[in-house]
Amino acid sequence: MTEATILAINPGNTSTKVGLFHDTKPVVVESIKHSDDELAHFPDINAQRNFREELILSWLAGRGQPLTGLTAVAARGGLLKPLASGTYRVDETMIQDLIEAKRGTHASNLAAQIGYSVAGKAGIPCYIVDPVSVDESHPIAKYTGHNQFQRVMLTHALNMKAVAKRFAKERGKNYADLTLLVIHLGTGTSLSIHRGGKMIDIVNPSEEGAFSMDRSGGLPTLQVARYIIEKGMTFKEFEKMVFGNGGMYSYLGTRDFIKVKEEYDKGDAKVIEIVEAMAYQTAKEAGSLSTVTSGKVDAIIITGGIAFNEFFTSMIRRRIEFIAPVFIYPGEDEMQALAEGVYRVLRHEESELPYPKDTA
Numbered sequence: 001m002t003e004a005t006i007l008a009i010n011p012g013n014t015s016t017k018v019g020l021f022h023d024t025k026p027v028v029v030e031s032i033k034h035s036d037d038e039l040a041h042f043p044d045i046n047a048q049r050n051f052r053e054e055l056i057l058s059w060l061a062g063r064g065q066p067l068t069g070l071t072a073v074a075a076r077g078g079l080l081k082p083l084a085s086g087t088y089r090v091d092e093t094m095i096q097d098l099i100e101a102k103r104g105t106h107a108s109n110l111a112a113q114i115g116y117s118v119a120g121k122a123g124i125p126c127y128i129v130d131p132v133s134v135d136e137s138h139p140i141a142k143y144t145g146h147n148q149f150q151r152v153m154l155t156h157a158l159n160m161k162a163v164a165k166r167f168a169k170e171r172g173k174n175y176a177d178l179t180l181l182v183i184h185l186g187t188g189t190s191l192s193i194h195r196g197g198k199m200i201d202i203v204n205p206s207e208e209g210a211f212s213m214d215r216s217g218g219l220p221t222l223q224v225a226r227y228i229i230e231k232g233m234t235f236k237e238f239e240k241m242v243f244g245n246g247g248m249y250s251y252l253g254t255r256d257f258i259k260v261k262e263e264y265d266k267g268d269a270k271v272i273e274i275v276e277a278m279a280y281q282t283a284k285e286a287g288s289l290s291t292v293t294s295g296k297v298d299a300i301i302i303t304g305g306i307a308f309n310e311f312f313t314s315m316i317r318r319r320i321e322f323i324a325p326v327f328i329y330p331g332e333d334e335m336q337a338l339a340e341g342v343y344r345v346l347r348h349e350e351s352e353l354p355y356p357k358d359t360a
Contacts, residue, residue, distance in 0.1 A: 004071040004346050008338040009056065009115050011076070011107040013187045013214060013244070014039075014255055016052050018059055021339035028063060029335050032056075036255065045105050046113075053114045067122035072346060074338035075115030077131020078108040079154055079206075085134050085161065085198075086353045087341040090116045090126040094355040103152065104206050105239065108132050127352065129341030130158040136198035141292075155190040155202045156304070162337035163303045163329050164194050178298045181324065183286055183316070185306035186332070187213045187255060189278075191285050193292050201292045203285050206243060210281035213306075214255045216246030217281065248278065257306050264311075279315035286320045297324040304332055 003022050008029075010017040014036075019029035032055050042048045060067070075090065077083075078098050088094070090112045098109045112128050119126035134157035142151050160182045168175040176197030184190040188205030189212040203209035211217040219242065228238055249255050251274050252263070263271040290297050300320060302313050307330040317326045345352045 004343060005065075005069055006072050006074050006339050006342055007060070007065075007070050007115075007118065008074045008335045009076065009111050009118075010334050010338065011052060011110045011114070013107045016055065017335055018056055019335045019339070020063070020065060021343075024336070024340050024343050026336065026339070030059070032059065045107060045109055046099055046101075048107075049110055049113050049117075052110060053117055056114065056118065067118070070119075070122050070124055072124050072342050073115040073119040073122075073126040074342040075111035075126055075128050076108050076158060076334060076338065077128035077133065078111060079103040079106050080131050080133040081356065081358075082135035082153065083131055083133050083356075084353070085130050085136065085157070087127050087129045087345050087350065088131070088353045088355050090119070090128060091355055093357055094128075103133065104154065105243065106132065106206070127342045127345065129338050130161050132157060134161070134199065137201050141201045152204055152207070153202050154204045154206050155192055155199070156184040156186060156188070156205075156332075156334075157192075157199065158337050159303060159332040159334045160184055160190065160192050160194075160199065162333035163301055166333060167299065167301055167327065167329070179293050179296055181286060181290060181297050181300045183282060183300065183302045183304075184332070185212075185282070185302065185304035185312075188215045189217070189282055189285075189304075191282075191289050193289050193297075195293055201289060203289060209285045211247040211278060213257060214244050214247050214249045216242040216250070248274065257309065257312075261309060261311075275312065276315060279312060280319070283316045283319035286316070287323065290323045295323065300324050300326045301329055302326060303329040305330075307331070 006021040008019040008021060014034055016032045020027040080097055095113055095116055098113055101109055115126040132154050135153040137153055144151055164180050164182055165175045168178055180194040182192050189210050190205050191203040192199040193201050205212055205215050208218045248260060252260060254260060264275055300323060307313055307328055313328055320326065344350045
């Protein structure tokens with residue numbers, strides 16, 4: 001097989017990461033930033049598709065990369081139906097599920113939509129790897145407190161899986177032989193506990209756990225119900241309030257942790273308290289998740305973009321290092337993991353998985 005050229009696409013709430021890989025070697029990986037003002041013009045995530053796609057096409061043109069020179073597109077998987085870990089071929093059924101967003105709205109829902117469109121123009125396949133909806137949990141982990149509701153397993157699975165495997169490899173261990181607790185600090189804060197090579201339980205930042213940069217996390221149920229009724233809110237209105245306009249954004253009016261840090265460094269007492277509360281809640285969720293393996297954890301890994309901020313990770317570390325040694329892996333391995341997943345399929349080292357046609 002000749003050298004493959006893979007385009008990786010990973011949209012976030014405030015940026016779109018794009019990268020070109022020759023086989024699995026990164027040639028260029030960049031982040032196209034989107035300001036709050038730019039995105040404020042769009043009524044929802046789906047409306048941003050053409051805007052972000054044009055930016056990617058311009059980015060490719062600016063680097064002299066013709067679409068005809070691409071071998072495949074690797075897109076981050078969005079909030080889809082529960083799926084096994086692996087690499088999936090994007091098709092019309094998947095695109096429709098992402099547009100309808102029955103399992104929630106998130107910027108990652110745009111990745112396959114954009115990738116499929118670009119791939120169509122180039123006449124090449126588009127894939128997703130370890131989507132947000134990877135579900136490897138035991139049935140008892142799905143219970144809530146009422147038979148009308150069930151926990152939904154949505155996390156930053158791609159990065160969490162990648163960084164856990166990287167940690168194991170660097171220590172000469174098998175991923176499947178370690179019990180790892182992974183904390184992803186991004187626009188949303190995901191947590192997962194890994195044992196036997198699977199994420200056996202998670203904390204879904206869409207509707208539970210610690211508040212983060214623009215998500216409210218878990219909220220007091222009765223207060224929420226009363227608020228929705230008194231305000232006469234629609235589901236979409238409330239969803240945007242707690243997912244996109246919640247968390248740190250609801251308190252300080254920004255989704256940018258750099259701006260939060262600037263105010264923190266100035267000694268603003270209110271900002272300091274809110275930042276400490278976010279760290280406190282994150283540590284508390286890690287402690288809770290450690291009980292899944294009876295407190296037997298080989299290591300805790302803190303990853304994601306916010307993990308570059310040592311002052312913040314230290315707040316979390318001091319509350320959880322009694323559980324297991326804490327290791328910081330700032331940033332994320334998502335772009336590399338996307339390219340590697342697609343490359344394995346192109347090299348026939350593993351089979352591509354078909355997206356399920358059922359409506360579950």
